[in-house]
Amino acid sequence: MLTVDYDRLAVDPGDRVLDLGCGAGRHAYGAVRRGADVVALDFSLDEVSTVRGTFAAMSELGEIPTGVTTTAVRGDLLALPFPDDSFDKVIAAEVLEHIPADERAMAEISRVLKPGGRAAITVPRWFPERVCWALSDEYHQNPGGHVRIYKGSELTAKLSRVGLQSYGSHHAHGLHAPYWWLKCAVGVRRDHVLPRLYHRMLVWDITVQPTATRVVDRALNPLIGKSLVVYLHKPEVARVST
Numbered sequence: 001m002l003t004v005d006y007d008r009l010a011v012d013p014g015d016r017v018l019d020l021g022c023g024a025g026r027h028a029y030g031a032v033r034r035g036a037d038v039v040a041l042d043f044s045l046d047e048v049s050t051v052r053g054t055f056a057a058m059s060e061l062g063e064i065p066t067g068v069t070t071t072a073v074r075g076d077l078l079a080l081p082f083p084d085d086s087f088d089k090v091i092a093a094e095v096l097e098h099i100p101a102d103e104r105a106m107a108e109i110s111r112v113l114k115p116g117g118r119a120a121i122t123v124p125r126w127f128p129e130r131v132c133w134a135l136s137d138e139y140h141q142n143p144g145g146h147v148r149i150y151k152g153s154e155l156t157a158k159l160s161r162v163g164l165q166s167y168g169s170h171h172a173h174g175l176h177a178p179y180w181w182l183k184c185a186v187g188v189r190r191d192h193v194l195p196r197l198y199h200r201m202l203v204w205d206i207t208v209q210p211t212a213t214r215v216v217d218r219a220l221n222p223l224i225g226k227s228l229v230v231y232l233h234k235p236e237v238a239r240v241s242t
Contacts, residue, residue: 001206003172004120015088021095025051037069048072077105086112090119097146110162115236123150125228128177136184164232172227174220
C-alpha cells in the first residue's frame with residue numbers, strides 16, 4: 001500500500017531514490033520495481049534488517065530488474081550519511097511528525113537532493129490527526145510518537161525555506177482515518193472487537209484491492225484522507241535558508 005504516487009513523483013528507471021524512515025520498506029520496494037536504484041534508510045536496526053532480507057528475497061525471486069542496486073542502511077535524518085546532491089528522488093513518508101527538529105531534517109532532505117530533483121513528503125493530515133489527539137493522549141504521547149500536527153500551508157512554508165518548491169499535493173488513505181478514530185475512542189492498546197473487525201477489513205482491502213473499496217477510498221480521500229502528500233522539486237539553483 002503506497003502513499004506516494006510514483007507517477008506524480010516521476011520515478012523512472014535509473015533514478016537514484018532515497019527512502020527516508022523506510023520502516024518495513026513499502027516505498028523502497030515500489031521504487032525498485034520501477035527500475036530505480038534505491039537506498040532505504042531507517043534509525044531502527046530491526047527495520048533495516050527486515051528491508052535487507054526482503055531485498056534479498058526479491059532478488060532470488062527475480063523481482064529486481066537487471067542492473068538495479070538496493071541498499072538498506074541505518075542513519076539519522078538529522079545528519080544523513082550522504083554527500084550533497086546525491087539523489088534524483090527522495091521520499092519521506094510519515095516521518096517528519098516524529099522529529100522535534102523538523103526543519104533541520106527538511107534541510108537535510110534538500111541537501112542530498114540533486115538540483116532539479118523531486119521529493120515526496122507525507123504527514124498525517126491535520127483534521128483526522130486532530131480528532132485522534134482529541135480522543136486519546138495515548139495515541140501520540142509515547143516515546144517516538146507524533147510531536148506535532150501539520151497544516152498543509154505550514155508544511156509547504158517550512159519546506160520552501162529550505163529550497164524545496166511544491167508542485168502538487170493530494171490526500172490518501174481515506175478508509176484508514178475511521179480505524180484510528182475507533183482505536184483512539186476505545187483505547188489504542190485495547191483489544192476491542194470494533195477496531196479489530198475494521199482492521200481485518202483494511203487488510204483484506206490491501207490484499208485484494210476490490211473495486212468497491214477502491215472507489216470508496218478515492219471518494220473519502222478529499223474529505224478525511226489520513227495522509228497529506230506533498231510533491232516538491234529542488235530548483236536547478238537552489239536557494240537554501242536556515
